[in-house]
Amino acid sequence: MRFGGIKLSLINAAEVKDAYQDIMDSISKKLPDASLKGVQLQPMLSGGKEVILGMVHDPTFGPMLMFGLGGIYIEILKDIRFAIAPVDEREARDMITGIKTYPLLAGIRGEKPSDIDALVDIILRVSSLVCDFPEIEEFEINQKPYDGF
Template sequence: MSMKQVDMVFPESGPDRALAAEIFKIARDDGRRALGLESMGILTAYDIPVVKTVFASTEEEAVKAADEVGYPLVMKVISPQISHKSDVGGIRLSLQNEDEVKAAYREMMESIPDKRPDAVIEGFQMQPMLSGGREVIIGMIRDPTFGPMLMFGLGGVYVEILKDVRFAIAPVNEKEAREMVTGIKAYPLLAGARGAKPSDIDALVDAILRVSRLVCDFPGIEEFEINPLMVLEEGKGAFAVDMRLTLKKNW
């Protein structure tokens, strides 16, 4: 996978609002309020880099998708009823070959219904393993009084355990976005504590600015979350690995 460095400003053409609007329209026409990684096109429309993702609904498709993505890879279940995939064993990491992909498919298809009988398994997403980065989260909840409240913190399981996050009311400017990043207690980890290489802070700031623009452009977004956003070393960018959002009723 190529690693591109993102720009600190929007291109002159701006985000592709029409593309995002079309994705939202399709969801509304289908009667869906909850959107997951299948709607990564929304991020693409706003120039937020995403990890290459191929979807598969059968074991045969999973094998073909794995060949397209390349090994090692990550395999995750897709289900509207499952927000936290790790809680139900819906993630397999560092799969190395076709046999491991087949085994992971069969194990998840057998075990997940036991843990979540209500869950409809729509398929699986296949992504390359990213190494050397740190997981962060960018989220938004629309407050009835203040409007869209942006949130930033360490991602993955850490956001719930450490609760080390910063909030800001959208829209935010570059200074405010940078303060969100530098303001968390764990910022030294991103800045390169104890001789570690610093993370790409500029890419994080850019991603926050783009999310701010997105949630302001579409007031029908009730909740939004990129978790994790994998931030790589300085100059190598940050890439959305998973996302979910909820639309307002009757929007």
């Protein structure tokens, strides 16, 4: 079920107020018993490379991590790598360098390279998170990170 809980490209205070009201109305209609404590605002980023990091709990192998470039790259190319958590630094780096689109992260044709060490750190932290909390069954982060990943 979709709630309409994400609003993008808001330009001014009036748009923020309207988006807030839309979110609250949508959720109260679809989940009338929900107890809402507010919303979160974040600046919309531009530039950088969109990455996707996810996890699904496999009944045989346990937490399976997924990494790739997000957006059209995941939709069209299906360019992702999987690893069984927990992963170490080498495995996290292999997840990143093993995708076909890695040259886009490494910096191609004079583009600034992405912060691969920061991506490795994120994968390691997510690996620890899903191992420390086995009740997490699945999640996905599809994000354009700061600092031009």
